[in-house]
Amino acid sequence: MSARFLVEPDSASAEPLRALRLAIEARAGSPETKGLVFTSPRPGEGRSTISANYALVAAHVQRPVLLVDADMRSPSLHSMFDLPQSPGLVEVLRDRLDPWQVTHTFPSLGGLHVMTAGAPLARPGDVAASTAMGELLERMYEDCEAVVLDSPPVLSAADASGLASHAGTDVVIVVNRSGKRRHLASALRRLALTEANVLGVVVNREGTLATGRY
Amino acid sequence: MTAGDVYRALWRHKVFIAVLTAAFVGATWYVTKRQTQEYEASALVRVQERGRKAGDAASALQASQTLAQVYAKIIDSGALAGQTKKLVAGKVRNLSEAKVSATPVQDLDLLTITARSTNARRATVVASATPIALRAFIRDSGSQSEHVVTVDTTPSSAVSKHLALNVALALMLGLIFNGALALVLELVRDRLPEPDELGRAVGHPVLATIPTLRLHGVPPAASDGRTSQAFDSLGNEGVSRTSGSRLGSEP
Numbered sequence: 001m002s003a004r005f006l007v008e009p010d011s012a013s014a015e016p017l018r019a020l021r022l023a024i025e026a027r028a029g030s031p032e033t034k035g036l037v038f039t040s041p042r043p044g045e046g047r048s049t050i051s052a053n054y055a056l057v058a059a060h061v062q063r064p065v066l067l068v069d070a071d072m073r074s075p076s077l078h079s080m081f082d083l084p085q086s087p088g089l090v091e092v093l094r095d096r097l098d099p100w101q102v103t104h105t106f107p108s109l110g111g112l113h114v115m116t117a118g119a120p121l122a123r124p125g126d127v128a129a130s131t132a133m134g135e136l137l138e139r140m141y142e143d144c145e146a147v148v149l150d151s152p153p154v155l156s157a158a159d160a161s162g163l164a165s166h167a168g169t170d171v172v173i174v175v176n177r178s179g180k181r182r183h184l185a186s187a188l189r190r191l192a193l194t195e196a197n198v199l200g201v202v203v204n205r206e207g208t209l210a211t212g213r214y
Numbered sequence: 215m216t217a218g219d220v221y222r223a224l225w226r227h228k229v230f231i232a233v234l235t236a237a238f239v240g241a242t243w244y245v246t247k248r249q250t251q252e253y254e255a256s257a258l259v260r261v262q263e264r265g266r267k268a269g270d271a272a273s274a275l276q277a278s279q280t281l282a283q284v285y286a287k288i289i290d291s292g293a294l295a296g297q298t299k300k301l302v303a304g305k306v307r308n309l310s311e312a313k314v315s316a317t318p319v320q321d322l323d324l325l326t327i328t329a330r331s332t333n334a335r336r337a338t339v340v341a342s343a344t345p346i347a348l349r350a351f352i353r354d355s356g357s358q359s360e361h362v363v364t365v366d367t368t369p370s371s372a373v374s375k376h377l378a379l380n381v382a383l384a385l386m387l388g389l390i391f392n393g394a395l396a397l398v399l400e401l402v403r404d405r406l407p408e409p410d411e412l413g414r415a416v417g418h419p420v421l422a423t424i425p426t427l428r429l430h431g432v433p434p435a436a437s438d439g440r441t442s443q444a445f446d447s448l449g450n451e452g453v454s455r456t457s458g459s460r461l462g463s464e465p
Contacts, residue, residue, distance in 0.1 A: 004429045013427040020422035027419065050424060081432055106432065172421065180404045181415070188416055198418050203409045206423035 005049050005080045009060050009110065017050075017057040020202060024054075027199045028170060034141035035169035036199075037070070037149045039160035041187035045176040046204040048076045048150050055148040059110035062145035066103065066113040070149040070163060072124035075117030077150060081106070083116050090118030093132045099140060113144070128162030137166050154187035164196035171198045177205045220397065222408060227396035231389065238388030239381055246380045253334040253370040255341035257327045258319075259348070261285060262361045278323030285325055285348060285362075289316035297347035298340060306336040314344055324365065334370035342367050 007013040024036065038051035048071070055067035068089060069077035078085040087102040092115075099115065106112045127133055128151070140147045151160040154173070164171045171191060175184050184201070191198055224231065261282045263274055288294065292314075299309050312331040319326060327348075329340035345364045352362060406412060413419045 004431050006430060006432060007427050008430060011428065013429070016422055016424045016427075020424070023419075023421040027421070046424070049429075053427075109432065173418070175406060177406065179406055181406050182404050184406065184416055188418065200419040200421035201412060201416065202421050203406070203412065203423040205426055206409060 005052060006056055006109070007053050009057060014053075014057055017053050020050075020054060021058055021061070024170075024172065024199055030168075032141075032168045033170050033197075034144065035137055035147045035149060035163075035166065037151050037160050037163045037169060037171045037196075038174060039151045039171060039187075040153050040174045040176075041155050041179060041183035042153050043074070043156060045153070045174050045179060047153070047174040048080065050174045050202055050204060051148050051150040052077060052080060055146075056109055056112055058146050058148070059112040063111055064113055064144045065110075065146045065148065066115060066140055066144045067148045068115045068140075068150065069117040070128065070151045070159065072117050072121050072127065072159070073152050073157060077114060078116040081114050081116075083114065085116050086119040088116035088118030089136075090121050090127075092118070092136060093127060093130070094118075094121075099136060100143075125158055125162070128159040129165050130162075133163070134166045137163075137169065141168050154190050155183060158190075161191055161194040161196055164191065165194055169197075171196045172200065172202060173198060174202045174204055177203055219407075223397055223400040224393055227399065230399075231392040231396055234392040234395070235385065235388035238392070239384045242380050242384035243377070246377050250332050252330050252332055252373040253337045254328060254330050254373045255334075255337040255370040256329070256368045257341045257345050257364055258366040258368075259325050259327060259345045260363045260365050261323050261325055262363065275323055279318065279321070282318040282323055282325040286316040286318050288351070289314060289327060289344065289348065294344060294347040294351055297350055298343045301343040301346055302339050306333070306339050308333075309336070309340065312336050312340045314340060316344075330373065334372075337370045338367075341370075 007017060036051075036054075038047050038054070040047040052067060055065050059065040067077065069075045070089060072090060075085060075088075077083075078088070081104070083104050087097065089102075091097050092099045092102055102115060102118070104114045104116075106114065121127065137147065149163055149169075151163050154160050160171060163169060173184070173187060173191075188198065261278050263277045263281060295310075295314070298314070302309060311333075312329050314327065314329050316325055316327045318324070327341060327344045329337045329344065331337040331340065345362060349362045407415045409420045409423045
């Protein structure tokens with residue numbers, strides 16, 4: 001049984017995510033931008049939930065959309081989607097597998113494709129900025145309209161900066177409403193050091209859904 | 215921190231401030247109510263220096279005022295307690311419980327002697343006896359030129375506990391103190407600014423604010439016919455593993 005983490009695409013809960021998709025579309029660095037790294041300053045800010053739901057909403061408009069669990073340190077998408085953790089991203093990079101061989105497709109979720117993190121890796125920090133990752137992303141950007149990468153928190157690992165260093169990849173930072181200002185500032189400083197293109201900030205858990213009679 | 219920040223911080227902590235202030239006010243009301251009722255009686259006395267010539271009225275008044283100040287200090291020091299006790303012996307008990315004080319009336323040769331006690335009669339008796347004790351004290355000291363006359367004695371009345379004043383003060387001080395406390399907490403907590411200001415504060419736009427969402431699990435659905443045999447065996451209903459090398463257009 002999968003965890004409860006997805007919005008109903010036709011419900012009011014999906015509207016903030018549609019607004020996010022439009023904002024990202026409007027602010028994307030260039031038309032070639034296909035990759036979106038979802039990260040957060042610290043763990044527990046709702047990054048994986050937001051990235052999965054963003055991918056879900058995007059999958060209903062743009063096709064194909066691939067959601068990649070790029071958090072090789074503490075992967076979560078496999079349990080959220082009730083998928084095996086391995087094979088996944090690590091196997092594609094290590095064993096040079098065809099990425100689509102390890103990608104799971106959800107026809108009931110607008111044809112969303114999900115790639116899990118794969119087996120645990122000794123030094124995941126080296127992988128994110130590697131040439132192999134760059135080649136994989138290049139390939140996926142060719143195949144997909146959008147690639148959503150769920151990466152570790154910026155202040156916990158350099159993976160987000162590494163992923164953002166690849167061409168056509170922008171960064172979205174998810175912060176919890178109760179998060180600390182200095183953590184966000186530190187995360188942004190760290191991303192600025194690698195000249196990552198930060199599209200903006202998503203504030204999570206900001207009040208309750210106001211739908212009224214809509 | 216701008217005035218707007220302060221206002222928003224206070225508004226965010228409105229419940230905290232309201233609850234703590236209510237506790238302040240409640241505690242003040244309780245303590246004030248529990249205070250023992252006190253009674254106060256006073257005697258107004260005139261202090262005159264005898265033997266002055268009529269033309270020296272101004273200097274006589276000045277001398278009397280000085281004397282009034284001296285007598286006030288003597289009464290406040292408790293030097294007359296023994297004499298007063300002798301005077302009221304048998305009339306009231308527990309005399310030491312009564313508090314006696316004296317205040318010179320400004321610009322006049324008058325002195326107000328006040329007695330406070332938890333017993334109304336005791337306060338009146340002590341207030342009436344203290345001028346007599348003062349007169350005896352002056353006589354015993356050998357002074358012939360000074361004279362003390364009791365002008366008026368005010369009977370005992372309950373001293374107000376100032377309940378309304380205390381509660382109003384507690385309310386005002388509580389709001390100020392708790393508001394300041396909320397601002398300190400705001401600084402210590404280092405919380406994110408409001409989404410409207412976050413973009414300006416961090417130099418990146420706020421793309422969206424996501425409220426608490428109604429979430430559900432992955433809905434079960436029919437396979438799209440491209441499910442691999444191996445993946446089917448995992449029991450992932452509605453999920454297929456893509457087998458092609460390039461997707462092209464997707465369903």
